[in-house]
Structures are given as C-alpha cells and as structure tokens.
Amino acid sequence: MTWPSNQPPKPGLTAEDIARLNEKFAQSDAALGIEVSPEFRPFEQRNDIFTRAFWDEEVSSDDTLGFFKSYRMKFATRRGAGFSQKDFALRNASWAVSDILSSRGGEEGKREGFQAPIDYDTPVANDKVPVEDAGQEAEEIKRLAKLFGADLVGITEVDERWHYSSRVDTRDFTSAPNDLPDGITHVIVMGHAMDPDLVDTYPSALAGASTGLEYSHETQIVIQLSTYIRNLGYEAVGSMNDTALVIPYAVKAGLGEYGRNQMVITPEFGPRIRFSKIFTSLPLQVDEPKPLGIKQYCEICTRCAGACPPRALPFGAPDSVAHNRSTLSGVKKWSADCEKCFGYWAKLKTDCAICMRVCPFNRRYDGWVDRVFRALATGPYRKLALWWQERRGAPARLKAQDWWAKIRAGGG
C-alpha cells in the first residue's frame, strides 16, 4: 500500500475483533488496571475535547476561542502574576518547534503530530539492514532514543483497540482515514520529562511552557529516530497526539501506571512527563507492563480530585461512566469529565495541570526522602505514606514572580 492512502475511513473494529483483542491482551489489560468490555469501540478523534471545540456548539464558546487565540497573542493578557505578556510569550515560544510541524499539511486537512501522523520526509531505504536479534535491536533503539533526547523508552506490540477509528480532516472537522503503512507491528513509546520548577507554577501561562517545551523536544526526537529506522529499511511513522491514545501504550510498554489524575505515573518522574510514539515494522523485543503499586496508592488517595477546581476528576473507584462523548466508553477506569476540565483551561487561557503538580509522586527523586516515599507508597506501608502526605499537605504553588527572579539571578 502507498502511504498515506486516500481511502474512506475503514469500517473499524468489529465486535469479533474486540473480543479477539480483549482475549489476546487480557494479561496486559489486567496489568494496566483496566477492564475492556465487549461493547467497547475505538475512539473517534473528532470527539476529543480540543477538536470538539471547533465543531461542537456544546463546547465552543468565546472562552475556548480565546484559549486558542492566546497561542498567537491575539487577546489581552491578564494582569495577574503568571498570566502577563511575558509569561504567555515564554509559553508560546516553548511551543514554536512543535507549531512548525503542526502547521504542515493544512491544505490536505492535516495537522501533523496532532490530527495526523508525521509524514515521511525521507523514504524507507530499499535495502534492509537484517535484524538477527530482536532483543539486541530493542536495546540499541532505546539507547539511540536517549541519545536523541528521550528520558524513558519502552516497546510494545500494536494494539488496534487504542487507535482512533478515524482521524480529523482539519479543513471541515469531519472524519478522515486513520491508516498506517502495511506491516507495522511494534510501537516505540518515549517519555519526555517536564521541567519541575515550571510545573510547580501550575496553574499559570508560565507553567504552560513546561508542556510546550516537551512537545517541541518530542517533535525533534520522534522525527530523528523515525528517520533513522526508515534509513535501516523499515517503516517508521512518528506520532505525537495523533493516530492512537498514548496512555495505554505507555503503560503496556512498561513505563508507568495509570493514576486517578488520568496520567501515567512513572517511578522516575511521577506524572511529570509527556509521551510520544513511533509505529514501526522493525523487529523488536517487547517490554511487559510493570505493576508498580501506584494504582493501589491512588485507590486510597484523592488529592488530585480534591484539588481540581472544576471537580472534573473522580473520587470513587474506577467505573465505566461516560460523562459525555469525549469519554472513552466501554472501559472501566478512572475518567475525567473533559468538558469541565477544558472549560477551566479555556477560562485560564492556558493548560491547567494542578492535578499533576499536587500529586505526591511529582518529585525530583534526587534525595532519600523522595525515594523513601516511593518505596512506602508502592508497598504494603502505603497507608503510612498517605498519612505522612496528609500531614505534610500538598506543596505550595511556586509563585511566577519567584520563578522569574530565579532566572534573573541566573539560577533557572
């Protein structure tokens, strides 16, 4: 098949396909801490909350319009600390590399890295470098990913349940084909750690720089590693938020566990990390999901839900409640009400990650106190860790003016 093809959207996975995949991946679903029902169907990308803001009157408003305009400075900044022109300027600059990529392909209805995978800049080499040992190849790929700048790397099999049933044509926000080249078998998942000091300033436009920076970093890393693999003679499609849900893939690749705050919590950086992926035909040994004990801690902790201003996060046990069309239905898990969450972002004119900042796993892990907390929280003494965290309370937000003062003093 020539990729990208120009075919109408595929009919999608049938009930039989879902049953087969549920059986095939039953063990990894259990490790993921989710239950996928036979009624589950893959998610249509046009229903994600950011895309809905462009076509769904139930979501779009002056606030959501202002949110998107703020990334081009087409609005009046607020006066409060963390929301000044300088704060927005730094946030928008941090996104600049990612923005260059996502502005490609607009005339074809694509927004690469977000509503379409990254197109090939270089072709697949005619000759293949033979792979004799998939384990050795996987180790080498992981080291190269780190050479290009990734902080974490894991590898897993393709699991089509997590691929969007269709992507979005950004010209009119209708559904478009979400296909990949033939022969794709594996997914390389990379983690990109966010700057801890900037994250400490959430919620603020300044903090949004920690998100934009990692989108820009992952743009570079994904393009470089996928180009390397294509030069070896194998398919390699670079992907950021497009094509498939990255959270199940990151957990399947053994990088962390799914938390109440809807994030993958990693042992190295807690929830302070973003993920990208590469779909490839390169033969690679896969990693297994690693149950770490974080889900059990989330079962007794509700700090993120309590700190969420619009009360978008659940306090109870994982369930299959579909809040609205932006919820992935048919999966028993912790789910946010994305309409409430994005409504709050739109008011702020920037992303909010209070639920990331206040999570007790959001630590530097460079001192013994952090490591003792992690050991206690993920083992049989988790209640002791919870008691300790409740006594300590959530760390205070770092004031934006203090962050800028540190930069001026040369300590950033």
Ligand code: SF4
């Ligand atoms: S704040 Fe508590 S409940 Fe929320 S994700 Fe972190 S550990 Fe889990």
Ligand code: SF4
């Ligand atoms: S990002 Fe903010 S609004 Fe959304 S769930 Fe987290 S705390 Fe709530």
